[in-house]
Amino acid sequence: MSTLDRPTPVGRALRGVGLVVIAFAWVAPYAWMTLTSFKSTRDIVDAPAWPIPSSFRTDAYEEVFRTVPVGRYLLTTLVMAFSIAALQIALALPAGYALAKLRFRGKKVAFLLVLACMLIPPQVTFVPVFSLLGPVGLVNTMGALVVPFAVSALGTFLVRQALLSIPDEIIEAARLDGASELRIVYGILGPLLRPTLAAMFLFSFVYHYSDYFWPLVMTTDDHVRTLPVAIALLREQGTGVRWHVVMAGNVVLSMPILAVFALAQRQIVRAVAGTRT
Amino acid sequence: MKRRALLGGSLGAVGALGAGALGAGALGAVGLAGCGSDRGPALWFSYGGKNREALLALVERHNRERPEAAIHAVFQGDYFELLAKLRTAIHAGAPPALTHVVGEVLPYLAAADVLEPLEPLVDEASRGGFIPALSQSGAFDAPASTPTYGIPFNRSTPIAYLNRQILEELGASSPKTWDELRALAAKASRGAAGDKRYGFACPIDWWMWVAMVGQAGGELLEGDTFTLGGDAGLRALQLWKDMAAAGHMMLPAGRDYNAWTVTNTEFLAGRVAMIWSSTAFVRYLEENAKFPVVAAPLPKDARFAVPTGGTFFVAPKGAPPEHRVATASFLEFMSRADTSNEFATKTGYIPATKAGIAELEHAGFYASHPNDRVAVEQLDAVQRWPWHRNLFRIQREIVQSRLESAVLGGADARASLDDARRAAREEL
């Protein structure tokens, strides 16, 4: 133990400085954002770069809540993110099970297919998808926002990996008991994988909460607009960007995610780090 | 054990957030500004700030006066975002009942047959009440048989704004010719990088360039070819390049509306003596400047000339027929002198009706707001846009980027314009 780290005073000082610099680089921007959101228009015009507002005002927030139906958009966003994450788990379990535990023809092809789709970003597919959904009136619906993301390649692989380490005996025993494959997948393996699934859920939820491009192009109606899209629209044209309003909107946008992150950091990290080779 | 608690906690947090959002959503729905049912007739609009407030106030007024024809306004971003969404919505068969589009794209949409002719929706008297230069027939060089596809909404022309303090300091007045412009720009520039004041600034934008082409005596379209003003086009581009090279003109970079924002901000900060911008910003600039602002018409080279800008209301085809009532009602409502005046005076756009202008003059508005009068008087010099379906493509694809690369990127002016003409021929 002690032979490894013999901290010299210089070493410790350098490390301390490093910590401060890093913490500053990643915390200061948020602090800046929050401080700006409490400024008044006068402050923004006169002294934009001065950190402390001359007086803490909530004008910016009032304007954000007045011009943007935050509650409604936030609800839409949460419902969308929740649905996507839930659907992804519902689909990844059986798929991961098949890929991990069952022998069948075409397994490798299926595997590669899922892998290949990881490469395709939504910007590539939206025009054809739009043309697909338009004639059947499915554009501007929650379905258009959720269903295209129902499959998570990352999630499928995570599930597969987790299932590989579960002994086959459990499955065989369940089969002998007369359980159907679906019951095995959702009733037995699912609960066994709870930590992995929770991590997957949280990561997916947080990730899709921030979806910008797809909601931007798939929806124009107010009733399916998401919060990131609405906040991005706070950038104005020509009349001088009112930064305190934009930052207030930004704070409102980021709060839910940062809250979830603060509570569930470990799970999210686990989902991110879990699929390394 | 701890992990499970954390898990439960985080999933609970998500649930709580959802519940909280439900509550907030209920509150938000109650406090929402004048919105009808979600699937009712929609007016898509693209403004923030004052313009938005003015429009929303008018929508609310209309809905109060005629609740059976209520329309609800949905914000869709800036001009170009809205246009993008409009096209995809039309393609998907779900267009809004009413929206507004930039003038340059009107011929394209008309040619693509996606707009309803407005004759059945707006009666002749109302249509005839608009100032000719601002209406479709006066702003475009279209064949007489062309139906009316657009009703003027927020219409503008480019004008010059000057910092009166600096003018008085220099003992100068607003330039009336290009030579005077050059002289003033030189005279008003001082200082070096870091603490510089420029004499002149202008968004490097197609609209401004078209104005200069007209002033230099050129035409964009001759017959069926986009000559882009020929020599006049070159003179225009060269004017910018010369002033920039001499250090008298500040170059605000930035796509689309960022350049306009920067120009206005620099002017307000006192770092530019004179700018070219839109009459739409007159209220904004007057209110936010710490010095008196003077508006002036653009100078002439061979003649005075300005294009019109801003948007027209249009009714996309494919909206449900039961929405027509609201569409017709709102269009009629906005064709009145009082409503178009209300919007114009709150924002700085030109009041679109003849009766409206007369009313304002009579009420002494222009006496107390001389800057607003500049755009109205400049209407005599309006040059009509060619009614060509590729006009907006010429603008966005062919000319705009070449203007930018010539002025901001240092490319040769003649080569850039020759290349633009070639591209116009080949690609279109």
Added chain:
Amino acid sequence: MRPKHAIHPYLLLAPTIAILALFFIYPLFVAMDDSLYRWDLLTEPRYAGLSNYRELAASGALSGVIGRTLGFAVVVVSGSCSLGLGLALLLNRPGRIYGAVRGAVFSAYVVSWVAVALLWMWILDADSGVVTRVFRALHIPTARWLADPDTALWAIAFVTIWKITGYAMVVFLAGLQSIPRSLHEAAALDGAGRLARFRFITWPTLRPTTAFVATTSLIMSFQAFDVVRVMTQGGPVKSTTLFVYAIYEEVFVTFRVGRASALVVVFFGILIVLTLLNLWALSISRRQRKVAA
């Protein structure tokens, strides 16, 4: 294991494959078809053969976009990977402070791109942004960051690195923590200093992790869109028009769906090539290690 019924695996995979086929495979083929037409979404498509590809190549638009995207990707990947590794090494210690700092770095990855883009637009604002003001106050020559064609892409790369370094750090940390302490101790007893230990124990173990992080970061940076859309809209003077943004622009701004589809096909092709290259590189290194072992 053998499936209970031969059809089961296919049924279990059916929803997944169906969604993928409908929303990924099918659109890719549609895009390939669309790329052979001139189409603006509003009027009838006109057949154009390969002219979309030819025009893209001839006008320099394609090479410009590829060059910019590749350059951007290289900067972002090397930046975020090396920074991520450095942070992982530095912060791989127990304690609340270290945990908090790690959390702060990773939180940037979790927050939305819109939030990050708006935030840095404000900080880097050419006139009233705090960076510009501070530079001016300290008399350091400042640039117009996002408004200058020469610096805009670098600014975006910087912001991207700021956001995704947390991801690299987290993955590297997991890799570092998988190295048993006993290995380090044994080496230290043998007299190996910190540097030597890194070279002979840490780095070899981390090599596959590095490859993984590099690949995913590469894909992430190739797919960059939100940051460009919010911060610069591809400008000034096209200097920040990256691949995916170019596709978006061709559909939504210039109304050329055929051309956008051609870009889509090229884009996908490049991604495939990159992935294959990466797999090949991985297999070579694996073979080398087998030989060395």
